[in-house]
Amino acid sequence: MLTLSTQWAAAGTLADRIDGTVARIRKEPGRADLRVLLFQLFCVMGEWQRAISQLSAVAGLDPGTEEMARAYREVIRSEVYRGQVFAGGRTPLFVGEPEMWLARLVEALRLNACGRTHEAAALRAEALAEAPASAGHIGENRFEWIADADSRLGPVVEAIVNGKYYWIPFHRLAQMEIEAPVDMRDLVWVPARLTFASGGAQVAFIPVRYPGTETNSDDEFRLARKTDWQDIGDVTYIGTGQRMFATDTGEFPLLDTRLVEFGLN
Numbered sequence: 001m002l003t004l005s006t007q008w009a010a011a012g013t014l015a016d017r018i019d020g021t022v023a024r025i026r027k028e029p030g031r032a033d034l035r036v037l038l039f040q041l042f043c044v045m046g047e048w049q050r051a052i053s054q055l056s057a058v059a060g061l062d063p064g065t066e067e068m069a070r071a072y073r074e075v076i077r078s079e080v081y082r083g084q085v086f087a088g089g090r091t092p093l094f095v096g097e098p099e100m101w102l103a104r105l106v107e108a109l110r111l112n113a114c115g116r117t118h119e120a121a122a123l124r125a126e127a128l129a130e131a132p133a134s135a136g137h138i139g140e141n142r143f144e145w146i147a148d149a150d151s152r153l154g155p156v157v158e159a160i161v162n163g164k165y166y167w168i169p170f171h172r173l174a175q176m177e178i179e180a181p182v183d184m185r186d187l188v189w190v191p192a193r194l195t196f197a198s199g200g201a202q203v204a205f206i207p208v209r210y211p212g213t214e215t216n217s218d219d220e221f222r223l224a225r226k227t228d229w230q231d232i233g234d235v236t237y238i239g240t241g242q243r244m245f246a247t248d249t250g251e252f253p254l255l256d257t258r259l260v261e262f263g264l265n
Contacts, residue, residue: 021041074160150210150237
């Protein structure tokens, strides 16, 4: 079984691992598990179409994987859409009526894409000033407010729900349960369960890495083993690598976070 620990321990770069896996598939083309591994490697590298091709091959070899293949095809399409959102060309979906501060955050992305950095920063500052703070706990750590450490997002969690890409404000949530990563695909999108303050819950995938990380030449970023920040001016910081939650009591890497509870005393 190709577990996360064995995948991480494999020697060589990600490109080397892809070449090695392709060579093994040529010798054993009927092994669905090798194609699942190749699909995951392509996801880490951001080679989305090649990843989808491997999912189709896996489903053809093992009918029991059809549901998984369908789910991850939708996730990959949402990831492509996500990239377009951060490039200023698309708008994420929202839960309920979109609030004005959320619309301003999205518009700030469009301004950044046009090179209007100062205007984007000013609009983003307005949005963050209007956004409601959400108190709660991460494990035993109490916080009075929480936000994504990437300035573009603020108090929002990105989530793929039912194959669609959403921005969900923290104040609309009662709880986030985040699964521990067990497979390489979980380093790209980690499964989670989101419970809403209004009632009801949804299974979701939370993108682990900041947009564009897949194109970074450093495999440590691609594998979500570290995070770095680019200062683009006007107190705006863009992340590369693993997502971080910022609170008034510290920062928390997404993959180390299991449970976030909101609105608790």
